[in-house]
Amino acid sequence: MATELHAVEAERPTAWRDPKIRAIIYQAIVVILFVLFAVYIVHNTAVNLERLGIASGFGFLEQTAGFDLQNDVTGYVTGQGTHLDVLISGAINTLRVAAVGIFLATLLGFIVGVLRLSSNWVVNRLAYVYIEIVRNIPLLLQLLVWYIVVILSQPNVRQAINVGDGVYLSNRGLYVPAVVPEAGFAAIPIALAVGLVLAWGFARFARKRQEATGQILPVIPVNLALVIGLPVIAALATGLPYSFDYPELKGFNFQGGWWLTPEFTALVLGLSVYTGAFIAETVRAGIQSVSKGQSEAAHALGIKPSWTMRLVIIPQALRVIIPPLTSQYLNLTKNSSLAVVVAYGDIVALFSGTSLNQTGQAVEIIAITMLFYVTISLLISLFMNWYNKRMALVER
Amino acid sequence: MKYTSIFATASAAVLMSTAAFAGTLDDVKAKGFVQCGVTTGLAGFAAPNDKGQWEGFDVDFCRAMAAAIFGDPEKVKYTPTTAKERFTALQSGEIDVLARNTTWTLSRDVSLGFEFIGVNFYDGQGFMIRKAMGVKSAKELDGASVCIQTGTTTELNLADYFRSNNMKFTSVVFETSEQIRTAYEGNRCDVYTTDRSGLAAQRAVLANPDEHVVLPEVISKEPLGPLVRHGDNAWGDLARWTLNAMIVAEELGVTSANAAEMKSTSTNPEVRRLLGAEGDLGSQLNVSNDWAYNVVTMVGNYGEVFDRNIGPDTPLQLDRGINALWNKGGILYAPPMR
Numbered sequence: 001m002a003t004e005l006h007a008v009e010a011e012r013p014t015a016w017r018d019p020k021i022r023a024i025i026y027q028a029i030v031v032i033l034f035v036l037f038a039v040y041i042v043h044n045t046a047v048n049l050e051r052l053g054i055a056s057g058f059g060f061l062e063q064t065a066g067f068d069l070q071n072d073v074t075g076y077v078t079g080q081g082t083h084l085d086v087l088i089s090g091a092i093n094t095l096r097v098a099a100v101g102i103f104l105a106t107l108l109g110f111i112v113g114v115l116r117l118s119s120n121w122v123v124n125r126l127a128y129v130y131i132e133i134v135r136n137i138p139l140l141l142q143l144l145v146w147y148i149v150v151i152l153s154q155p156n157v158r159q160a161i162n163v164g165d166g167v168y169l170s171n172r173g174l175y176v177p178a179v180v181p182e183a184g185f186a187a188i189p190i191a192l193a194v195g196l197v198l199a200w201g202f203a204r205f206a207r208k209r210q211e212a213t214g215q216i217l218p219v220i221p222v223n224l225a226l227v228i229g230l231p232v233i234a235a236l237a238t239g240l241p242y243s244f245d246y247p248e249l250k251g252f253n254f255q256g257g258w259w260l261t262p263e264f265t266a267l268v269l270g271l272s273v274y275t276g277a278f279i280a281e282t283v284r285a286g287i288q289s290v291s292k293g294q295s296e297a298a299h300a301l302g303i304k305p306s307w308t309m310r311l312v313i314i315p316q317a318l319r320v321i322i323p324p325l326t327s328q329y330l331n332l333t334k335n336s337s338l339a340v341v342v343a344y345g346d347i348v349a350l351f352s353g354t355s356l357n358q359t360g361q362a363v364e365i366i367a368i369t370m371l372f373y374v375t376i377s378l379l380i381s382l383f384m385n386w387y388n389k390r391m392a393l394v395e396r
Numbered sequence: 397m398k399y400t401s402i403f404a405t406a407s408a409a410v411l412m413s414t415a416a417f418a419g420t421l422d423d424v425k426a427k428g429f430v431q432c433g434v435t436t437g438l439a440g441f442a443a444p445n446d447k448g449q450w451e452g453f454d455v456d457f458c459r460a461m462a463a464a465i466f467g468d469p470e471k472v473k474y475t476p477t478t479a480k481e482r483f484t485a486l487q488s489g490e491i492d493v494l495a496r497n498t499t500w501t502l503s504r505d506v507s508l509g510f511e512f513i514g515v516n517f518y519d520g521q522g523f524m525i526r527k528a529m530g531v532k533s534a535k536e537l538d539g540a541s542v543c544i545q546t547g548t549t550t551e552l553n554l555a556d557y558f559r560s561n562n563m564k565f566t567s568v569v570f571e572t573s574e575q576i577r578t579a580y581e582g583n584r585c586d587v588y589t590t591d592r593s594g595l596a597a598q599r600a601v602l603a604n605p606d607e608h609v610v611l612p613e614v615i616s617k618e619p620l621g622p623l624v625r626h627g628d629n630a631w632g633d634l635a636r637w638t639l640n641a642m643i644v645a646e647e648l649g650v651t652s653a654n655a656a657e658m659k660s661t662s663t664n665p666e667v668r669r670l671l672g673a674e675g676d677l678g679s680q681l682n683v684s685n686d687w688a689y690n691v692v693t694m695v696g697n698y699g700e701v702f703d704r705n706i707g708p709d710t711p712l713q714l715d716r717g718i719n720a721l722w723n724k725g726g727i728l729y730a731p732p733m734r
Contacts, residue, residue: 253586
């Protein structure tokens with residue numbers, strides 16, 4: 001007996017055999033190898049850059065860029081703007097496309113995803129055909145097609161279609177009259193902000209009221225009245241403090257007004273139609289993941305079908321939809337870097353395209369661009385994770 | 397600053413990692429072909445023909461280098477590059493030489509780490525516009541939409557020209573010349589600007605070339621030439637003297653047709669040195685002594701290459717103009733081969 005016990009004790013693992021210690025050793029080896037690899041790459045690059053006589057550093061950001069920017073909205077002045085201004089203009093253009101694209105893709109995706117489950121055979125086949133065609137053709141080709149369609153489907157600028165009062169459509173884009181603020185204009189955006197806050201407050205109040213008493217208040221009409229009505233009242237009260245700047249055909253192009261370029265349109269259309277197809281599938285899967293018993297139970301309780309969808313199905317489906325939706329948003333943002341094929345000036349086209357070419361600082365510029373995309377992607381992820389937590393099942 | 401640059405270096409190191417740079421000539425000899433960067437397709441300068449073989453004015457320079465090194469102009473592999481990619485491709489060692497309508501400028505020569513080996517085409521930037529617009533001069537282009545290729549000196553010249561003439565323009569910037577052509581033909585822009593040789597090439601492939609006109613103004617100097625990486629002087633020398641040999645051959649009247657005869661019968665010492673009948677010019681360059689003979693017989697002299705690809709009898713219909721030899725009214729002048 002005693003000897004057996006002794007034998008068991010002797011089998012206590014040595015340090016090398018101890019799985020915990022071994023795990024630490026393996027991890028240390030991996031970390032050391034990774035650090036060595038990184039040091040090797042950095043050193044190698046630095047030495048080669050030096051030997052090839054390629055300038056390095058971030059001083060180029062202060063240099064005048066000297067070229068014109070397409071689609072600029074930052075007020076860049078050719079000949080005065082620096083490469084830093086180019087970076088900012090490109091970054092803002094990327095964000096503009098991503099924001100509009102995400103909005104439209106979500107809208108399209110939710111509509112098509114619901115239609116895909118329609119009991120109407122024609123509607124549900126149409127949604128199916130759209131999803132399958134769009135998902136299976138490379139985005140680059142779709143963008144080129146959209147661009148050619150947008151340009152070639154519209155008339156030459158000289159035969160621009162006059163859609164309405166000062167609204168012109170041609171292959172140079174859509175021109176609409178610009179709103180020029182005059183004294184007292186600030187009242188309108190303030191009224192809009194007040195309207196939004198009040199609408200939010202009323203929605204909250206209505207929900208509390210319904211939870212407490214069961215009484216249902218007309219939230220949507222009241223809120224629409226608040227958001228639209230208040231700014232209109234403000235505009236009338238201050239005597240319409242704005243005028244319009246109408247676009248006019250002068251020389252080669254329209255001058256004045258607001259201008260929606262074909263490049264922006266093509267890129268946004270291409271991105272949102274493409275991503276919308278993926279979102280539609282996500283939405284369909286999410287809705288189908290909600291057990292049929294849920295809608296049956298809702299029907300049994302006498303809840304209206306439209307309410308069943310809004311109050312029972314969608315909230316449960318969202319828990320399944322949001323995580324893959326996040327990655328679709330990230331995809332759309334990153335895919336916007338294909339902008340250059342439709343001549344749109346995003347950060348890749350302007351900064352890691354033209355600026356890189358004029359300065360030759362590939363390493364620095366690519367690093368900044370990567371940092372930009374990483375930051376944007378992380379911000380989108382953070383927001384979506386927060387939203388996901390809010391929507392997650394709260395167990396009581 | 398130090399840490400940020402280390403970070404930057406680390407992040408993009410993949411771009412540059414471990415290409416072997418030293419001794420390009422030896423590397424080329426060892427792998428058996430010249431890796432030559434050309435355009436993605438510009439009629440007359442570099443474009444694949446209907447058999448899929450690359451041909452054109454710049455392609456012939458690549459072929460001349462292969463002829464000088466291997467005695468076989470076919471030993472070239474082509475890498476089509478956009479204006480934007482071309483410099484990174486050369487810096488990283490992906491290509492050995494870049495023959496791609498590239499303008500020789502100080503900053504490209506110095507801070508990008510290249511060596512321009514000469515000028516094979518003296519060009520200048522111009523504007524093409526539809527005849528129907530009735531524009532006679534570039535000074536009338538105020539407010540125009542201008543189609544332009546990204547990553548070129550033309551982008552800078554355009555901005556400078558409009559600024560100095562107090563005119564406004566909207567640029568529509570594309571990556572390849574094919575995209576520009578589509579946009580220009582689709583009337584997305586009023587004006588197409590690039591080097592005048594490029595305009596001639598693009599005009600030739602438009603649906604109705606006669607409906608378009610190249611305006612008379614030349615707004616910049618664009619000396620186009622092949623380039624190699626800075627610091628590899630043996631390789632740069634070979635490229636430089638291959639170009640010079642083609643110019644000198646034209647000057648001496650040596651053509652692909654008569655080179656064999658002249659090599660054996662000529663008494664002109666300059667011709668004999670060029671063709672390797674006497675002297676050791678080839679071995680000084682570390683290639684065989686009949687290198688220039690091979691270049692001329694297999695590819696042709698400068699004039700032949702010009703006429704074959706972009707001259708008056710081609711769709712481009714370019715005159716020699718300032719690209720004529722110095723003793724024929726142009727500025728093409730090669731140092732003596734001795």
